[in-house]
Amino acid sequence: MNLICNLFSSIFPSLEGDGSQRExxxxxxxxxxxxxxxxxxxxxxxxxxxxxxxxxxxxxxxSPTYLAEYGWLTYGKxxxxxxxxxxxxxxxxxxxxxxxxxxxxxxxRPSGNSAVLAISTGAWNLAVIIGLFGIFKGDQNPYxxxxxxxxxxxxxxxxxxxxxxxxxxxxxxxxxxxxxxSQWYALAGVFCFVWIYTVAQVxxxxxxxxxxxxxxxxxxxxxxxxxxxVAPFAFATIYYLIPKALGQHIVGYRQSGIAFWSWILFSxxxxxxxxxxxxxxxWIASVGVVASFGLFLPLSVFTMQFLSSLFSSFSKIWDTLxxxxxxxxVVAFIVATVLTILGALREVQEMxxxxxxxxxxxxxxxxxxxxxxxTGMVYYILPRLLNKELPNPSLADLQFWVQGLGIxxxxxxxxxxxxAHGALLNGSDADTIAILKSTDTYLFLTTIGSVMFAIGxxxxxxxxxxxxxxxxxxxxxxxDLIEPAPELEYTHS
Amino acid sequence: MNRGPFIFxxxxxxxxxxWAVTLVKPIQEGGNLSPIGKGAxxxxxxxxxxxxxxxxxxxxxxxxNCHTQQTIAxxxxxxxxxxGDRQSMPLDYIDQSPVFTGYNRVGPDLANVGTRRTEAGWxxxxxxxxxxxxxxxxxxxxxxxxxxxxxxxxxxxxxxDLPEGFRVEEGYEIVPSADADALVxxxxxxSQAYEIEEAPTPEKLAYK
Numbered sequence: 001m002n003l004i005c006n007l008f009s010s011i012f013p014s015l016e017g018d019g020s021q022r023e024x025x026x027x028x029x030x031x032x033x034x035x036x037x038x039x040x041x042x043x044x045x046x047x048x049x050x051x052x053x054x055x056x057x058x059x060x061x062x063s064p065t066y067l068a069e070y071g072w073l074t075y076g077k078x079x080x081x082x083x084x085x086x087x088x089x090x091x092x093x094x095x096x097x098x099x100x101x102x103x104x105x106x107x108x109r110p111s112g113n114s115a116v117l118a119i120s121t122g123a124w125n126l127a128v129i130i131g132l133f134g135i136f137k138g139d140q141n142p143y144x145x146x147x148x149x150x151x152x153x154x155x156x157x158x159x160x161x162x163x164x165x166x167x168x169x170x171x172x173x174x175x176x177x178x179x180x181x182s183q184w185y186a187l188a189g190v191f192c193f194v195w196i197y198t199v200a201q202v203x204x205x206x207x208x209x210x211x212x213x214x215x216x217x218x219x220x221x222x223x224x225x226x227x228x229x230v231a232p233f234a235f236a237t238i239y240y241l242i243p244k245a246l247g248q249h250i251v252g253y254r255q256s257g258i259a260f261w262s263w264i265l266f267s268x269x270x271x272x273x274x275x276x277x278x279x280x281x282x283w284i285a286s287v288g289v290v291a292s293f294g295l296f297l298p299l300s301v302f303t304m305q306f307l308s309s310l311f312s313s314f315s316k317i318w319d320t321l322x323x324x325x326x327x328x329x330v331v332a333f334i335v336a337t338v339l340t341i342l343g344a345l346r347e348v349q350e351m352x353x354x355x356x357x358x359x360x361x362x363x364x365x366x367x368x369x370x371x372x373x374x375t376g377m378v379y380y381i382l383p384r385l386l387n388k389e390l391p392n393p394s395l396a397d398l399q400f401w402v403q404g405l406g407i408x409x410x411x412x413x414x415x416x417x418x419x420a421h422g423a424l425l426n427g428s429d430a431d432t433i434a435i436l437k438s439t440d441t442y443l444f445l446t447t448i449g450s451v452m453f454a455i456g457x458x459x460x461x462x463x464x465x466x467x468x469x470x471x472x473x474x475x476x477x478x479x480d481l482i483e484p485a486p487e488l489e490y491t492h493s
Numbered sequence: 494m495n496r497g498p499f500i501f502x503x504x505x506x507x508x509x510x511x512w513a514v515t516l517v518k519p520i521q522e523g524g525n526l527s528p529i530g531k532g533a534x535x536x537x538x539x540x541x542x543x544x545x546x547x548x549x550x551x552x553x554x555x556x557x558n559c560h561t562q563q564t565i566a567x568x569x570x571x572x573x574x575x576x577g578d579r580q581s582m583p584l585d586y587i588d589q590s591p592v593f594t595g596y597n598r599v600g601p602d603l604a605n606v607g608t609r610r611t612e613a614g615w616x617x618x619x620x621x622x623x624x625x626x627x628x629x630x631x632x633x634x635x636x637x638x639x640x641x642x643x644x645x646x647x648x649x650x651x652x653x654d655l656p657e658g659f660r661v662e663e664g665y666e667i668v669p670s671a672d673a674d675a676l677v678x679x680x681x682x683x684s685q686a687y688e689i690e691e692a693p694t695p696e697k698l699a700y701k
Contacts, residue, residue, distance in 0.1 A: 061599070064623070064633040071637035076555025138553030142591050147555075171497055179495045187497055188504045195508055203516065204591070210524040211586030215594045217516055228508065257494060264504055268511035277565045278594060279581040281519050288515075350568050354561055354598035425598060426569040432601050433629045 022484055024108065029385050031110035032100065035117035036385060037468075039097035040378055042125045044464050046089025051454035053082035058410075058450045062443040072136045080147035081135045087145060087230065088128050088156070091366060093121075094374035095233035096163055099186040101381050102240045103167055106183055107174030113166055120162025127155035143204065143218035145225050150205050157197060164190040181256040182236040188264060189232035196224045212279050216272070223271010223288075226365060228264065234333075234370040235263075235302075237377040238326055242309045244485040245322045245380055251308035252301075259301035266294035273344040277353065292344035299337045306330045321396055325376025328404055332368030336361055339415065355422030356442075360414025367453075368407045375403075375460065382467055384482055391470045395463050403456030409449030417442025526587050536689065537585050540682045547679025550672045551593065554635070561595030562604045564685065566693045575609060576602045577685060580693040585685050600632055607684040616677040617653055617669055625659055638673040641665055 059066050060075045067073055104111060131148030134140065139149035148156065167190050171183060200221035204214050239256070243249050250256070272288030310317060310327055317323050339361045342348055352358065379396065383389055390396060417439045424435040494500060529536040540548060551557075564577030571577055581604055586592045610616065618625045621639050623632040639653070644666050652666035661667060669677075 060633060061631060064631045068633045069637065071635075074554060074635070074637075075633050076558045079558045080555060135555075140552065140555055142552055142555075142557040142593050142595075144596060168497065177495055184494055184500050187500050191501055191504050192508060195505070199512055199516070203520075208590050209520050210526065211589055211592055212583045212594060213516075213520050213524050214590065214592050216519065220511075220516060224508070260494075261503065261507075264507050268508050269515055272515055274596070277568050278563050279583055279585060281523055281583075284515055284519055353569075354596065356597070356599075358596070429570050429573040432574075433627060436599075436631055437629055 022480060022482065025105065025384070025482075026387075026480070028104050028108075028110045031112060032104055032114045032117065033385055035114045035121060036097050036101050036381065038118055038121045039093050039100070040381070040464070042121060043090050043093035043097060043374070043378070044461050046085050046093060046125075046128070047457050048461055050082060050085040050090050051450070051457045053078055053085055055447070055450045055454055057082050058443070058447045062440055062447070072138075077135055077138070077140065080140055081132050083145065084135065084147055085128070085132060087225070087366065088131065088148070089125075091230055091233075091370055091374065092124070094378060095189075095230065095237075095370065096121075096167075098237045098374050098377040098381070099189065099233050100163075100167055100170065101385075102182050102236055102377075103170045103174075103186050106180055106240075107170055107176070109173055109175040111166075111170040111173035113169055116162055116169075117166040120159050120166065123155065123159035124163065127152055127159050130155060141205075143214070144222040146200055146204065146218055146221060150201075153197075153201050153205070157194075157201070160193060160197070164194060181239040181250075181253070181260065184256075184260055185232040185236040185239070188260070189229045189236070192224065192228035192232070192264075196221055196228065215278075216275060216280055216284060219271050219275050219288075220269075221271075223274075224268060226362070227267030227270060230366060230370045231263075231267070231333075234329065234373040237373045238306060238329060241322055241326050241373075241377060241380060242306065245320055245326075245376075246310070246313050246316055247486050248309050248313045249486075250305050251312065252305050255301050255305065259298045259305070262294065262301075263298035266291045266298065270295060270340070270344070273349075274353075274358065276346065276349050289344045289346070292341050295337055295341055299334065299341075302330075303334055307334075321390075321393070321400070322376040322380040324400055325372045325379070328400075329369050329373035329376065332364055332372060332407070336365040336369055339364070350426055351423045352419055353422065353426060355418035355425065356414045357418030357422060360411050360418055363414060364407070364411040368411065372403070372407075378464075382464070386467060387480065387482070388467055388470060388472055388476055390463065391466045392463065395459055395466075399456045399459040399463065402452050402459065406449045406452030406454075406456055409452065410446050411449075413442040413445035413449060417446070523583060526584050528587065529584075536687050537588060538682075538684065538687060539588060540679070543675050543678040544682035545679075546671075547675035547677070547682075550638075550676045551679055552591070554676075556603075557593045557595050559597060559599035559632070560593075560601070560603045561598055562593045562602065562683070563595065564602060564604045566695060567698065571602060572695050574601075577605045578694060579685075579689070581685060582689050582692045584689055600630075603680070603683055604685050605683065607681045608686045611681065613677050613681060614654070616680050617673065618655070620673060620676065621653055621655075621667060621669075622659060625656060635673070635676075638670050638676065640668045640670055642668060 056067065057075065057078050060078065100117060131152035134149035134152055135147055140147045141149065167186060171187060200217055203209050203217045208214060209217060239250065269287050269291035272284055273292045275288065276285040307330065310330065317327050343352060343357065343361060421435060421439045424430055425432065563581045564571050564579065566572055566580035615626055619627065620635045622634045622636065623630040641661060642665065644664055648666055649668050651668050655667065
């Protein structure tokens with residue numbers, strides 16, 4: 001067998017033979033430096049925008065007169081602008097940067113076409129600007145995560161096609177035939193976004209379904225955007241970072257396939273659970289509840305894999321910045337998914353339906369899980385892409401703790417405050433304003449959490465600009481700083 | 494799982510299955526409802542004229558982010574609160590696109606606000622400054638939908654009759670804009686106060 005392989009590779013020489021591992025990595029990095037940095041720049045910019053909007057939204061919730069004289073910034077516009085800037089601005093830019101880089105690196109060969117990636121990145125960010133501008137102008141749609149006006153959707157879609165094609169080409173150009181879990185999730189996320197966004201746009205806006213079925217489609221889309229696009233990108237980074245940054249292979253890697261397929265299967269309907277009791281066919285919500293419970297299967301596999309891998313090198317978690325973020329992301333993922341599953345229970349829904357509970361869980365899932373995983377990955381990518389060390393690690397330390405605490409505060413106050421609010425609203429006929437006043441403490445806590453999160457994000461932006469602008473030291477100019485990372489554990493099936 | 498097409502097809506099958514079962518099937522089965530009756534007896538009642546423009550203002554201002562438009566009778570206390578007499582049904586929404594069923598009740602449900610709050614004056618004051626009509630509310634004031642102008646000659650008969658403590662300085666008046674008029678018309682038109690036979694009500698549920 002070996003002989004045949006050797007013969008084969010002498011006829012078709014591949015890149016593996018040339019130079020050292022690290023030299024090849026540097027070729028890959030330099031082939032996509034501009035484009036990936038563009039995505040990261042976009043993500044940092046939108047993160048700052050989103051944290052500012054988040055702050056405004058949370059202040060407005062307990063002090064309604066704050067900035068009330070600006071019609072374009074009323075709560076009803078700032079709120080969707082915040083969530084859309086957070087997801088389409090920050091998480092998509094950051095997630096795609098991580099995924100594009102991972103695909104290229106795991107492929108082991110520079111794929112070229114970086115102009116496609118760079119142009120699509122620009123188009124995507126332009127589309128997000130158009131969308132947000134549309135919301136402020138008053139053209140928003142009343143559906144979660146579809147608030148961008150219909151005229152922004154084609155731009156968003158076209159830009160994503162460009163980004164997706166680049167990722168597919170990079171996957172296709174890989175030198176290693178076998179694929180790693182990160183690659184499956186990256187591809188799945190790309191396919192799913194194209195599919196669910198088409199379904200939502202066509203069935204709600206182009207050929208609108210009748211009445212309440214538009215809400216059903218929107219609930220399906222909203223759940224899938226989180227479960228089938230953002231989450232897979234985050235899984236891709238976690239599967240990549242644990243072996244690479246911690247030097248620890250994924251414990252129980254063989255079960256990844258089960259986790260992957262069951263996650264896609266159950267996530268694809270879990271979002272419908274939010275429709276219970278409403279003016280919708282009851283069985284649709286029941287499908288959503290059942291699917292939410294199905295998430296226990298992938299959740300247990302993920303928990304086993306990630307926690308065992310992390311705990312087996314526990315002492316190293318706190319020394320490695322990227323891994324610390326991954327640890328936070330994993331814990332946030334477990335908590336958020338458990339809350340999603342419990343939140344689908346009928347008895348719990350009677351308390352939490354229409355309350356801030358769902359916002360809290362969504363926030364934890366998006367920011368605590370996906371956002372923290374991407375931030376950890378960006379801190380892993382940057383020194384490699386630029387061949388510079390992080391100029392001020394203590395600033396990044398500060399960022400981790402402040403962001404972590406901020407996310408924790410926001411989540412706890414929204415989840416617990418939402419529970420308290422919903423229990424009174426759905427379970428009594430007490431005066432609605434009196435109920436609201438009783439949850440004021442939680443609303444204030446949310447603001448404190450948002451302030452902390454914003455401070456952390458500011459530190460992140462400073463770190464990012466600092467490493468971009470700082471001149472290389474002599475050592476950095478003359479030598480390669482990056483130590484070779486361990487190989488990933490591949491399946492050979 | 495080493496090939497892109499395998500993952501593509503697997504994911505496509507699963508997501509398409511979810512799409513076909515939870516979206517296409519129910520829409521084929523229940524997405525072709527037609528109104529019952531004609532004229533004044535039509536179910537659901539039509540929202541027309543100025544109220545339709547108000548519907549657009551409702552959408553522009555993002556009211557849906559704090560208010561639902563669905564009465565729930567099978568659980569909860571919506572009926573006790575007087576937010577409706579029966580469960581909202583898909584038939585209630587067949588004329589609407591987009592629908593404002595909503596996600597969050599920072600404020601009360603509005604499916605029947607037109608039968609609950611029948612006075613236009615109340616709504617004008619409420620939009621101008623919620624503190625006037627609902628002290629302690631965290632609804633933002635929509636003063637930007639009103640015009641503050643100098644009284645020239647006689648005061649406008651459309652000016653808001655503001656109570657003590659909220660009045661503007663002497664010689665000025667607050668007049669609603671066209672958008673405010675439309676939004677109030679929409680509020681007054683929001684009602685599901687007609688009967689739908691199969692809709693669950695507390696009485697029907699009690700017999701179960």
